[in-house]
Amino acid sequence: MSVRPNSLEARDAASQMHPMVNLRQYEKSGGLIIESGEGIYVKDINGKRYIEAMAGLWSVAVGFNEPRLKEAAIRQMDKLPYYHTFSYKSHAPSIELAEKLLQMAPVPMSKVHFTSSGSEANDLTCKMVWYRSNALGKPEKKKIIGREKGYHGVTIASGSITGLARNHECFDLPLDRMKHTSCPSYVHYGKTGETEDAFTQRLLTELEDLILREGPETVAAFWGEPVMGAGGVLIPPAGYWQGVQAILRKYDILLVADEVICGFGRTGKMFGCETLGIEPDVMVVSKQISSSYMPISAILVNDRFYQPIADESARLGVFGHGFTASGHPVASAVALENLKIIEERDLVGNAARLSAHFAERLAHLAKHTLAHSSRSIGLIGALELAPWEGTATGSAAAAIAAAAEEEGVILRSVGEAICFCPPMIITQSQLDDMFDAVGHALDKVAARREERAAEAAE
CATH class of the missing domain: 3.90.1150.10 (Aspartate Aminotransferase, domain 1)
Incomplete structure (x- = not known):
């Protein structure tokens, strides 16, 4: 395929640097x-x-033309098109959305922090994991375990937790403190003659061996999607998540559930955690929270996670983090209306x-x-x-x-x-x-x- 001179395709190929493409090929063919x-x-x-x-x-x-989401955006634009959540300020849409998410959560959660994408949310969660370890007087407890084929974003930290080579190659990723354990896809990684139960036990043994090899006192958190989306829709075998959680509890390791793809109904329940029997310390949500009509994501944290961070912010005088668009009022209003539609319909x-x-x-x-x-x-x-x-x-x-x-x-x-x-x-x-x-x-x-x-x- 070649692009016509002066066509919209040609203008696109000449002006934009696109993600997840062969850039030289895109220059020739457009999209x-x-x-x-x-x-x-x-x-x-x-x-x-x-x-x-x-x-x-x-x-x-x-769907791609829901009028209620457009109307929600217009109403909020007319009332308050932008405000921030820094420095003891807030606004109604972000408050209402936070309350709604806490009410929807499949396990008790304490607080919600807003960002603009799944990558940002996972990146900030990583920072908060490290902050929390320091707050608890455990500066050595910083390593994070992701999984091969897992996808958690493309920032430096979230891209390092991701377990896909294409997101690491030539970017000097992953960071040294990010470790990876095997992908729980039996169809891809089960050995000849190995039963699904034996495969599950092998992966659980491998995870525990990795923790012991690194030192449980150095491992802070485990990241996982309930169902691995960008890795190819990889569904873990029965007993896998139950076994993982038992190991994490044994060694005092936090569990972060990346619900960016699974969340808000994709697996047939509101959250993938409900479908797979997962009880996380942190949930990261995005994508279907607003049907991507507006860029917004959220981090839901439980009290075990939140309290040491709050105590440390009191000691330091500030929680030294913030994004300009966190809890953006228009994005929050659209997300609220989107969640209402998901429930009502x-x-x-x-x-x-x-x-x-x-x-x-x-x-x-x-x-x-x-x-x-x-x-x-x-x-x-x-x-x-x-x-x-x-x-x-x-x-x-x-x-x-x-x-x-x-x-x-x-x-x-x-x-x-x-x-x-x-x-x-x-x-x-x-x-x-x-x-x-x-x-x-x-x-x-x-x-x-x-x-x-x-x-x-x-």
């Missing part, structure tokens, strides 16, 4: 320019409509009710000759592809995602999988449209491969 959205659909500048099967970036719960229930049909349709795609297996929970899932001989890692999934785009569905390829995370307003018939189109894409790619094989044989 898909989206102009409008309605419900589960978006349209490009040429008028082609797509099912947005990734809800943007795992995040647009209520029972979108969590919709995800739960459609979960079986979603899994069934994914399993049917897994029978395709190009596929290996499927996995899902609630309204998030992935289709794992069979290895293609002579094909570079990830290129098979990228080919299918590109073919799906031709068929009018926007997906995301991760490694050898294509991922699905549609808006939570989706209906069963729309799910069928989505999976039918992806089935056509699989057939199209298979036919192209057969044609190339036939040509090579001549």
Whole structure:
């Protein structure tokens, strides 16, 4: 693909430095320019409509044109377009949103601190973990354990907790005090002949061995997504989270649950922690908190976490941190209205009710000759592809995602999988449209491969 001179695509390629792309390739080809959205659909500048099967970036719960969110933003813009939460100041939208989140939390939480993205929230949580250790007189207790394939953001600290090589390479990451334990994906890392229970026990033993090797007195916190989204929708086996929590309690290690993708209904319950039986000290939320209509994220902390930090701020005279946009009144007002919509329209229930049909349709795609297996929970899932001989890692999934785009569905390829995370307003018939189109894409790619094989044989 090449861009037309002076087109919007060409202007984009000439002016913007985009994330998560081959920058040189983008200069040549440009990208898909989206102009409008309605419900589960978006349209490009040429008028082609797509099912947005990734809800943007795992995040647009209520669809792409919800008038109540626009109206909430306008009302707040008219009243108070901006104010901060520094220096003993506040405003009603951030107060009401904090109260709402504490009321919604699946385990007792004490305070909420607002930031603007999941990366910022995880980064600040990391800082607060270190601050808390110092407050407790444990300056050596600073190491953080993340997991291979885990994703927690791209700042220096959050990017270091992330366990994806593409977010580390050439950035001088991860930081030395960030450690990583194995990814709990049985389909990817289970050994030949190893049962799922044995796999789980192996990972738990590995985690405890890592803590003992580093020294429990040096390990402050463990970070984990209930279901690992950006790593490829990786669902942990039964007993994994229960075992992890027992080990963390044994060695006095904090648990941070990254609910940025799972939170607000994606797994069929309000939070992934409820679905997986997790009782964290800290929850990080973003994305579906506002359906990404406004950039906002939040850190929910329990009293065990909060009290030493508050005591230390009293000793020092200040909690020396702040972002200009923390608790932004317009973002807070939009998030509040978004959460009301999720509750009033029972979108969590919709995800739960459609979960079986979603899994069934994914399993049917897994029978395709190009596929290996499927996995899902609630309204998030992935289709794992069979290895293609002579094909570079990830290129098979990228080919299918590109073919799906031709068929009018926007997906995301991760490694050898294509991922699905549609808006939570989706209906069963729309799910069928989505999976039918992806089935056509699989057939199209298979036919192209057969044609190339036939040509090579001549």
